Structures are given as structure tokens and as C-alpha cells.
Amino acid sequence: MADDASIARRIETGNLSDLNLLNPYVQGIYEPVARETTADDLPVIGEIPLDLHGAFYRNGPNPAAAPQGLHHWFDGDGMLHAIWFENGKARYRNRFIKSPDHVADLNGGCGAGGVLYPSTRADPTSTRGDRVYKDTANTDVVLHNGSLMGLWYISGQPVRVDASTLETLGVENFGGALPRHVSAHSKVDPVTGEFVFFDYSLYEPWMTFGTVSADNRLIHFQKVDLPGPRLPHDMGLTENYVILHDLPVVFSEGGLKRSMWQIHFADQPARFGVVPRTGRGDQIRWFETDSCYIYHVVNAWEDGDEVVMTACMMVPNGYPPNPAYGPYAPMVNVLALNAVPVEWRMNMKTGQVKKRQLDDRIGEFPAINQDYASRKTRWSYHVAMSKTELQRFAGLYKYDLVTGEAKTHLYAPSMFGSEPAFAPRIGAKSEDDGYVIAFVTDENTGKSEVQVIDAQNFEAGPVARVMLPARVPAGFHGTWARGDQIAA
Template identity: 35%
Template sequence: MDTKSPQAALSAQGQPAYLSGFLGPVPDEIERFELTVEGALPPELSGLYLRNGSNPMPGQDPGHNFTGQGMVHGIRLEGGRAIWYRNRWVKTPTMQGARAVRPDGTRDVTAGVANTSILHYDGRILALVENALPYELTRELDTVGPYDFGGALKSPMTAHPKTDPATGEIHFFGYDFRPPFLVYHVATRDGVLKHSVPLAVTGPTMMHDFAMTARHVIWLDMPVVFDMQLAMGRRGMPYRWSDDYPPRIGVMPRGGSNADVRWFAVKPGYVFHVGNAHEDAQGRIVLDGVYYDRASFDRLWNRLGGASVAATGEPQATKGGVLYQWTLDLANGAVSEGPIDDLSVEFPVVNGERVGRDHRYVYAVNNSFIEDRGGMNVVKFDVKTGERRAHAFERGWIPGEAIFVAAKNATSEDDGWLMSIATHALEDRAQFVVQDASDPALKPVATVTLPRRVPAGFHGAWIAGD
């Protein structure tokens, strides 16, 4: 494969796609109070919605959408009102030029951009990125500093930890381009890191997400790998697709070690994000996630700023990733896999009370950055019946990840609300949108006008209460 550094996809204005349009960064921090609400915010929604994303500093080009400095956007709700909006950069040492690898070759795990997701854990608000430590924020979005479980965590932490809805403990991992390539961790609900073990994978894979069931942890050892030639020759993310890397999924008992991992060979593909996993009545592992084949991965990776085969002139895919399901039979080693639906989507989420348990509904977004001929939708998939329901946004609006927030005294899996930020593709506008999760095809319950455009970003969280 040719690993030369291609020019990232350019917008009509000649800027890289990740620095223009609805991905383009904003230049400053602002705050506004008593925002305009269309419709009616449910009075029970009292708390803080936060969404993280890449927002390079003015004049900077990080080389990839994934490597810009983190910026968190927040909306405070109370009593049916949108009390305030504010945005703040996550102030990590990278803003002053710190690098993850020091001149002497040692690793600085505080030097990350903290731009990917938000975790509410042990009373703290943490901004996460997968190649460094999390950064703690105040409820006003000021940066407190790196969080390392009282000095116990010495390696990077994934941006996608899994919280057990029954115990509150979190399972997570860190990956690196140097051995050990993967380390698995478990922490109690109150901030004690109680289990850390290295796991053997084929090489320096880019493991962005993983899954958990009631009894197992699921590893995605997929063929997107670190490339030293790219690291030496370009900014951004030095990872690429490799046809030589064997794709596989690993299953291990929760709290287990490397000797306990059982690997299943699967079709070549990549998964940025899982929806959920569970054990069915036969004891098989059932995993839902968004699956990219090589062509669709390369197309998206190039637009985000990464090196790809498609960028060098080979035919490009017209679709993005699709919701997909793997069933792994622990009794006989058999694997069955295939798409749940053919709509190109990203950012799958489920009701947090169903994490690791059998679930019926997965929520995701379909927008024009994922598929050129797609709509602008928030989609609800019924994985039991195959039905999907979608809300089509008005022309120009780009929906972001729609997180699920359970209704007070909820009586069903889909009894709750979907929260997202929608960004306008052409205008300096953004909206905070609340939808009825039982039927997102309906008109939104409430829309809050935000005081500026918010760049399309990554992952959000709802933190209930004061």
C-alpha cells in the first residue's frame, strides 16, 4: 500500500474539510444567558448538557479532525428554561506546545487535546481523548487539570469507558503505538483503580471503542494501525488501513487477563463506535456497531485528514458505515455477522440502563458528511423488528450525536428524551434540540437557539441536578 501523505479533502473554499463548513472551528469563548426556546423544555430536565469536539486554536491546522484542541459547549437547563450557554477550550499543555512524546523518548500522558467525549464520574466532569489522560472540568467548564485516579493511572485512557448500570464501576482501556499496545482497567464507582492488565494484540491498532456485557468485555482488534512513516512525515493521525492486519474480535471475562481472551476471526472492517453488546439466551455474544468496509473507511478518513488509499485516486465509496451485528458463539466458535440496516450512520447510542444488557433500540445520526446522498436525520433503529424511524431536519441543518436521557419514572426502554446540537452548514447558527425518544420522527419537543454556530463535534453527556 502507498503510505505517502495525501492532501486531505478540500472544501469549496480550498480549506481542508475539517477546518471549513460545519466542521470549521470558532475563534473564541463566549457565554449567553436566558436563551430563546421554541416549544417546551420538559420541566424534569434540570441539569447540564455538555458536548465535546475538536476546535483548533485560531490560525492552527492540526492536520486531522481528531487532533484539534478540545472545546466543550454547555447548555444549562432548569424549570423549562435554558439558563445559559457557554463554550470553553479544555486547557491542556498542548495549547503551549507540549508533545505526547518528550525529546528523551518518554511519554507525557498529560499532553493530550481532551477533545472527544465527556464522562460524569465520581462527582467529576471529565473531558476525554483516547491517547492521553482525562482532564477535569468545573460545572462552569473551567479546566481543573489532568485526572489519573489518584496517581494510579500511568497510561492513556479511552474516550469510551463503559459504566455498569448496576454497580457504577467503569471498565476502560488505553492503547498505544508502543508495547504494551493495549491495557485493560477497571475502577470502582468512587475513583479507585482496582484492576489493570496488559493484553496482547497483533500490533499498534487504533482501538477507538469496545463493548461490555453483564459478564464479558469485547475487544475490537481491527486493521487500522499506526504507521511510523506517516508519523515522521505529517501532522495529524498517523494511522491507516492495513490489509495485512488480521481483523478479529476478542471476548474475555470482566476483570480477566490476557490468558482469558478468546479471539474470533471476522470480516475485514473497522468500527469507530459500538452501540451495545449483550449475552443472548444461548449464551452467545451479540454486538451492535457501525461497520466500515475498506472503501467507506478510506473515504471518511481522507475527509477527516488521514492517509487513505482512496485519496490516491482509487474509486471512493458513496456510503459510510452501517449499523451491523456480530454474533459470537462461545460454545462452538462460530461467527455470524451482517448489516442490520443499509442507511449510513454514526454515533450509535442506547439507553444507559441497557449497557451490557439486551436492548431493543439504537439511536444514531445520518448526515451529509457521512453519505453524500444521505439526509440529515436522527434515526431510531428497532434491532428486534428491523424498523427505523427518523426525524429529517430542515435543509441546511446537520444533526450531531443524539444522547438518550431517561424520563423520570420511565416505564419502557425508549421512554425518554434525545438531546443533540444541530449545526447549520452555511450560516452562523446552531440549535440545541430535544426530541421524544419514543418517536424521533415527530417534531422536536423543544429547540433552543444557541448564540453562535457550534462546529459539528463528537460526543456529549447529560449531567442531571445542580
């Protein structure tokens, strides 16, 4: 639970209701910020390397108004935080992502928390279709066709954002050709520049996948039938294949009948569907493996006859629901992310799948050198999870995906971070020739910084600590963009 000082502060956007005083995910390191900040020539402890040129963008939930009703951490308005590096200097800014639902909420068009009001499924006059949840584009961010796209985890409308200013450009529908929605964790191929996405329905038994060209044209789209509605969170992408997830977290029968969010872990295997990127939905090949859930894929590639995918596989967290959190006890329990790195190899000739756990340390939110995405990688960088029921990121692991060995960088005891990014140095000569970058916040002081770590000297600590003028709450996913990509 939050201490007396952080409870007294409440959140910067206003006073919390008594109900939300029990919600740890709007207090302490998760407390939202109210102000949009711009700052140049930031103070630095150490030196920013001259061969570091580009920007790190990180997305996350940030309620624009103090929640009054029940509030889930995932429901906050989207806010981007970014730091740009060039010529040994750094600048920072943060901006809300002005999704249509965010704007409507500011104008009184949505209800408290993340549920649209009035209920769109019960209101025949609603212009929001069958959507129940507020689409905030708060989960993921990718760079495609010269600008950013904010993406949402329940599959929603991509929102374009200027990569230099973070100003919202508008909803992206690829020239009106987007059939429906796009899920967070859709991928950009660094070689072709294509955006390969997936979409799923909350209540119908199907998923889709598609490809948007580097110049923003929808060039492929297919539907894949499923045994029932599914709730995938990520996908895999190789040079020639898409890997879709059919996992055993499903809606209850009662939830389906009432169109309510009632899910459970079903007694059934996990399945990975491998389909050619340009193939038909009925060409998908399903590979069954042990029952499990996956939030985040590390990377995927092809190795001879095998399609390889590495990901963070959830394992039981061992925490019983804590009554101290009142009505938030189930949310806290589900959000206790316990995952280990695992490799699956799917043989396209024999139909066999081989599973190999790489390590038993608990980590999540993996990042790689995005220049190698969809191709074979050796290195990945994961957050080191604290041994607590809350999502507290105490440091970083650098994994060798061949051996499973890891190097560790821990923050100071009161410091907690979020997903890192890998930034190749100018003229990089190998996959890990560059820097690992992370936003880090001191829960005691509320001050934030960006740490820059030499990836090839990972355990030596940061070569630069960039002091930020604003607090950066714990958040979700980010991406690195090279300086030449931003300029283009």
C-alpha cells in the same frame, strides 16, 4: 468545498494560511469558535418539557489558534458545549478543556496542528515521553464520580471537568495508580458506577484494560498481548465482560521502523476478544469474523451463552480522493464515514460467532439510553450521514435493534448536527421513554440550536428548539447526565 462567504470569514480565531483554504474541516460547519460563552434562560420555539431535567455535554475539536501548517480535523483543541435543562428552561455554556498540552501550546510549547514540537521521540530533553501527537482530550466525554472526564482517541490523559461549570479541574490519574493512558470510548457502568477503560500503544504489540471504582480507585488492570500494534477506536462492555477489538487497520512496516503514522488495511480477519471484567489478560477468548473496521459500538450485553455486540461497521465509501482539496484529499477520503449497523453474537460455549447486518442505510455516531448501557437494549439513535465525501450529519435514525427497522428525523436542508444523546424523562417507564437531544447548526447563517425530540414520537419533529447565542461547530461525542447525577 466551502463557499466564498465562509472562506472570506476564515475562522474566528484568526486568518488561515493559503494551505488551509483547501481544508474543508476548518471552514463552514466545522469552523472553530474563539469565544467561551455563558447564557441563561435561552429563547425557545415550542416548549421544553417539564419532565426533562439534566444536561447534554458534547466534545469536539476546536483549534485555539488558526492552523498555519497542515491540520487534521482530529487535532483541534478540546472544547465542551453543554446545555442544562430544568423546570422548562435551558442554559448554555462552552469551555476549552485545559489539558496540559493545550496549556503548553498556548505558552508556545507545541507546534502547529496536532504534532508536538519539538519531536518528543527525537528530543532526549523532552518531558513528554514518547508521545508524538498533541493530547487534547477532544474526543469523548463521560460522567464518573460526580464530574466529567474528557478523553482522547489516541489514548491519553483523562482530564476532569466540573459538570456544572465546565471549568477544568485537572488531569485524572486515579490517585496516582493509572499505569499509563486511557482511550476515548471507555465506558461507565450505570449500575455499579465503575469506569471500565482500555488503552493501547501506537508502536508496541499490546492493549490493556482496567476498572476504576465508583469512588475513583483503580481496582483492576491487565495487559493483553497482540500479534502486533493495533489501532482500536472503541470497546464493548457487558455486565460481566470486556470486548476488545483487534482490527485489520495496522501500521506499515516502514512506519513502525520510523515511528511514523503510516497505516493500511491488512488482509486479515477482524477479531473480538472477550475477557471477564475481573479476569486476567491471558483469559481472553478471541472470536474471528470478516475483515472490517469499527469506529463506534452501539451497545453490548449477554444473552444466555452469547455475548452480543452491536456496532457501526465501516463499508467502502466509493469516493475517490478529490484533487480539489490538494494535500487534504487523503484526509477527506478517509473521513468519509460510511457505516451500517451490524450485530455480532459470540458463543462462549461453542466459540462460534454469528454476524447479522441490521440495515443498509449509512449512519454513525450511535447513542443509547445510558441507563441501559452494558445491558440488553432495543433502541439506538444514529446520525444520518449525507451522501457526500464530507462528514455532514443531515438528521437522525431511531433504530429497532431487534428488527433493524428505523424511523427518520431529517433536519432542514441547510442544517447539520452531530452525535445526539438520549435523555430519560423524569419517571421514565421504558427504555425509549424520553427525549433525543442534538446540537444543530445552519451552515448558511452560522446560527445554532438544540433540538429536543420526543423519542416515542420520533418522526413528528422537535417539541422544542432552543436558540443558542453562539455557533456550535460540528464535533464528536457526548453524554447525557441526569439532574440528580449532576447535583450529586
